[in-house]
Amino acid sequence: MSTPSEVDREDLRFAEPDNPYLAQPDGDFADVDDLDAETAASEAALLRAAIREHDYRYYARNDPLIADRTYDALFTRLEALEDAFDLDADDSPTRRVGGGTLDELDTVEHAAPMLSIDQSGEADDVREFDERVRRALDRDGGGDVDVEYSCEPKFDGLSVEVVYEDGRYVQAATRGDGREGDDVTEQVRTIRSVPERLGGDPPETLAVRGEVFIPRDAFQAHNRERVEAGEEPFANPRNAAAGTLRQLDLDAVAERPLDCFFYDVLAWDDGAARDDDGLAPSHPDTHLAELDALRSFGLHVNDRAELAGDVEAAIDYRDRLGAEREELNFEIDGVVIKVNDRATCERLGTKSRSYRWAFAYKFPARHEVTTVEDVVVQVGRTGRLTPVALLDPVDVGGVTVSRATLHNPDEIASLGVNVGDRVRVKRAGDVIPQVAEVVESRSDRPYEFPDECPACGSDVERDGPLAFCPNGLACPAQAERAVVHYASRGGLDIEGLGEESVEQLREAGLVGTLPDLYRLRERRDELVELEGWGETSADNLIREVEASREPELAAFLAALGIHEVGGATARNLARHFGTFEAVRTADEAALQRVDDIGETVARTVRDFFETEQNARVIDDLLDHVDPQPDDTEAGDALDGLTFVFTGSLSTSRSVAQDLVEAHGANATSSVSGNTDYLVAGDSPGTSKREDAAANDVPELDEDAFAELLDEHGIEWPPEDEG
Template sequence: MSHLEEHAEVDPADLRFADPDNPYLVDPDADFEPTDALSPAAAADQAALLRDAVREHDYRYYTRADPLVADRTYDALFARLEDLEAAFDLDTAGSPTQAVGGETLDELGSVEHVRPMRSIDQSGEADDVREFDERVRREVGDVEYVCEPKFDGLSVEVVYEDGRYVRASTRGDGETGDDVTAQVRTIRSIPERLSGEYPDFLAVRGEVFIPRDAFQRHNRERVEAGEEPFANPRNAAAGTLRQLDVDAVAERPLDCFFYDVLGWEADGDGPAEPDSQWAELSTLDALGLHTDSRAELVGDVEAAVDYRDDLMAERERLNYEIDGVVIKVNDRAACEELGATARSYRWAFAYKFPARSEVTTVEDVVVQVGRTGRLTPVALLDPVDVGGVTVSRATLHNPDEIAALGVNVGDRVRVKRAGDVIPQVDEVVESRSDEPFAFPETCPVCGSDVERDGPVAFCTGGLTCEAQAERAVVHYASRGGLDIEGLGAERVEQLREAGLVERLPDLYRLPGRRDELADLEGWGETSAGNLIDEIEAAREPPLPAFLAALGIPKVGGSTARNLARRFGSFEAVRSAGEAELREVDDVGPTVAETVREFFDDEGNAAVLDDLLAHVAPEETEPRAGDDAPLDGLTVVFTGSLSVPRGDAEDLVRRLGGDATGSVSGNTDYLVVGDDPGASKRSDADDEGVPELNEDEFADLLAERGVSWPPDQEEEEEEEE
């Protein structure tokens, strides 16, 4: 069972950016080991998974209004990605750390924002707020702050020309958003015409939401009409605003608070733009735009912290959902001086609330098995309402968490929705058992032994465990494996239910069962033929892709490439001892032991033997002589080059050299592009590794008969 299957409300087919088996999608373990304990290859693999997961979480939160993880969990994943990119000088081009989350929907037109609508940094810890204040005062001196409730709704830009409403858009990716002009026009609190003295052009930012009392009334009406109720007001507001049926939008009780000016243009006789955040709020109110009266101007950060604590005490009495407070530097000139990153404003900070919680009883504990063999305990609860959502199950994370909580069946526990999304057991308030739940020593699915890796428990059944088999097939066919088109999670599940695919080798038996395949619901001769063609094309896969497709724990794409380059053939990798494996670039003792255990397992060996009766992975023996002009050359790249760094590394590897992620005594050259990272240059200095700029690197390659930059057409011809 995959991570997603552990949460039945999530359909793998809905995923847009991440593989269903990405460990950072659902109930991720955000307790990361220190970055200095990772090899460069492991860091790159983890960063790649985190980037895909963060993109998926952004899409689910901003575009689908259906988040998969709690806010704080998302924050931890995002922070880890930032740490990895900084510590290992990873290329951040296209990384979600450099952009606002979200994207536009195809069904709605897109609108370019007057000014980028960025995010703000956030934390639930007062010390982080004080660190924000220290940085602000260090850069611009003493400041006042405006404190506002952090509304849990959907951010929009609304534009007025000559005082008249002309358009509205969602935040989207921060640069462009969905055109929701017609939908927003139905919100009664948003005026068609501004009041008082207004500028010729005005763009404002607000938050669309549904009041709590109106939300409850609307849900009651939906239930009485035989429709499913909404899970919470935020999802209801976001989903409503993206409705194409404007009449349906008008029937829903949307409201909006405004809090920021994005654009202001007035002729010489027109009103002057407000010079502070506090003046902005007064001006917006005077123009007839709905603002929240609970905003306050405070003199220092301690007053801001007190504001948050006071508002948290009022939270349940408010008629709208909030999940914290926003603290903004009041002076607009200081805000301009502080500026922004590509993703967030540097003059604002969100101080989040802790999760809501309630007390209930643990009725049972079940242990689920994911594709990687990870065992996840889940508490089945006497249903309880937590913040307006009925919770009947909650994660217990791992055996160590169970021991720390001391939880067992029958106990009364406090359940919270972390970030008001994912339920988890926070504490035992009344123990009705003598000892904690006894975590199984064997897999509940296949009976194989359970082993521990730190706090996490794993089934050792590998490819023979039924719970892992389906996800193993999905991973094998995914982009991170052999990229077999037409074999997503839904289809693999269908094939398993039809008895056509139980294990990986069964994929290659499908050509002999073409008629059965074509008879499946939703298939037919064309679909069956297309899949069979894809499978036939995957009988001689590249060795790196084949190794990555097997789902060997701790072996991602980078490690698979290094193993293929070192050993050349699958049988050589399979028979290599731990000492030999440790000689491979970026393979340490833990990875070597894991690889050896995977191949030594009798069940895995039987599946692999069957698989190899159908598959002949290509050998990748290093080329010699004239065919390998870069043989023996080891380089490291840092900074931006005239071509993507991945293309540069591929060129070096394709021509017999080695492109590694970190500088060591074995490195021949550090190739330095624009805006290089400091850590690699420092390491090169320590190791006595010479630096080359891009022109000098081009000269070095020319001496070996290699042109630079890589010619894309020549590369494509060579691949063909």
């Protein structure tokens, strides 16, 4: 930090102009033992206010008032006062130093969904995004819609939500699945650029999205310290930040140089009624104005955001920032282009997983040259064979890469790659390593893809560019992955059967296929003898397995791991056919009569059950497992009606779909002329609303939906959903 000649007193956010600890503070403090309690409390209050101001000036304004050593002296003095006079304060800056250990990371719901952003590295895809935006806004078909975009760096860190109530920090959570994430309130509290208390005039409730990262210079310095202490250095800043934020040891978190940029408003509630666009009266009109507001509250906002008058200016921004990428003190992997006008964003709405008003224009993947040491072929759960190049380890963009996908046999032929070749490796999206090209061929011909499955020896079958093992659940590699899926939360949720434990059981000869799980009871003594196991853990696993012998039909169908059959499709199959045998023997025509099942999925289901090897394993499995018939009593209160749901309801959409189907209605995923009602919750999808308008389908908000159900004697939300 440098020391300015004077303080810009008109811009103070956290301290009064006469605070003695702002510019040129006197570091000659009176001895703590000579102070009385009242004097100590007064001095501590001034120090807290001054330290908050210094944090704001350093992070939000990039305009420090004092030198680092002076800041450290003020901080140390505050710690001494609080310790000597027991001056506890929940939002004191000293709480950032960590202390204590958490038992686990709880799960918390986000104030608003944290959706993903569509992305591409191609300029034409950015232009297509612009065309989609303008088409959606061109209601009268005039074709003269102009859109301004805000452009900012796409930070390469860990996305978090931070919530403030009445200007005070109350919660932080990782993105998780977008609806809920891990509670990292105490970990984020240690980050100096995240204020405990906001300045300025924030709304009553403010939820902001930020990116936790480690600056490049701080990362290098911290790695140097780790090496000097005999510890392994971190591979790259992103992984270090993500791992740190999930640490349960708060002292370890506080020791690492985390920072955070804030770049989006998730929720803004000032207690007043919202306008027609769903915005609070005090909510800024544009995204860039939002960033200015966040900065005025004391939040750390990156200063590289710019306004682009059209999509070509946005593309130019990305190119300019890409040229400066290596000079920045933080990692970025592209830029984010957003419709600048907030009301327009609200009108555009969202898709199920992403925003319609934002697009990420990625940088080209980083490349490095290395040698292919070997090629191995992996067998996936569905039987797909994927060739993987084992490489002489090379650093690509801060990550040590020792393996890269070759995708499929046709890709190998196209590249002309073989063992020993020098190849250029890239990280697609700066994440997934791939072989981009052969730089120096040291072989006579490309790698010869095997004709037989490396796991079971079955003849390989080809489907276009892809290769598959047809042996299904009888293939050891597919069987192992099938067991992992069968026991996962998406299957029968058998606790204690993760990838490592399943691999261990397979290597010990205890579990080769799904039915072997139900023979573990007879082999308990062998299970107890395995490394890391014992009588208690063995009995717990056996108890979990035994409890899964009579699964619900939908859960059993999902657990089998049929390609394209997830939880929702499994529920539809169970309700339509009622029994496992009916599903198993249904032909493609019958399968296509199930809601949301088309020709491709029907053929996939039929092929799965007709494969001889799968049939043998399932016959064996049914000797141990009795899938319970789906006897859901479908009422007739909503008989003949068809609903489509969009947006976020007060409970999950799947609950709403289950409820209307339980009373005789259909719940489909798309709007058509056969749809009776579109139920739109918060942040509804624009396309479904447009389709509803085009087909004269009535649109209901959640209150109107509840009234409709009440008219038919149905409670909303269901009683067991609160």
